[in-house]
Amino acid sequence: MVDVFNALGGWLHAVFVQQLDWWVVLGFAAQILFTMRFVVQWVASERARRSVVPAAFWTFSILGGALLLVYAIYRKDPVFIAGQAGGLFIYFRNVWFIRREKRETAAG
Template sequence: METVFGWLHVANWVEFWWVVVGLGGQLLFTARFLVQWIASERAGRSVVPLAFWYFSIAGGAVLFAYAVYRKDPVFILGQSMGLFIYLRNLWLIREERRNA
């Protein structure tokens, strides 16, 4: 196992799947920038679409789970703060739409 997945620095299948989960979370997190870029290009100005916040929450939640698994306090703190901010932005958008 170590020789096949040595470049991933994994020791067993559990570790391998957690690395896959972490990479998946990073891909979700990266997708938010692509969504924002495409929406801005289409609008001809800088915009932050609703999907940006959903990708942020999805990617942040998966990365938070990965950080907890890795027992990395710096990574855990960073992702937990981000999740709070993303959820708060969605709440503000919801309130704005309700009041409109």
């Protein structure tokens, strides 16, 4: 059992300490921003007592998604790059819909 814990400790050290650089810090910051969109959505839905997707959800999606895309490009991960790039298109499209609706509401 001690060997298992030693192996796990060695693996954790290799993954989380030896690889630590500014890119990993950027990746974690991006992941935190991306995760915040779920927190914002959850809180808004709890307050409204129904499912709500506030504009801040899309803001965090864009910020986190863009930084994760930069990180994925640096890491040269094609799956991660494709996923983040596709997601960014959807996030920006939703922001466009929100802005258009606000303009139409203000005009009419």
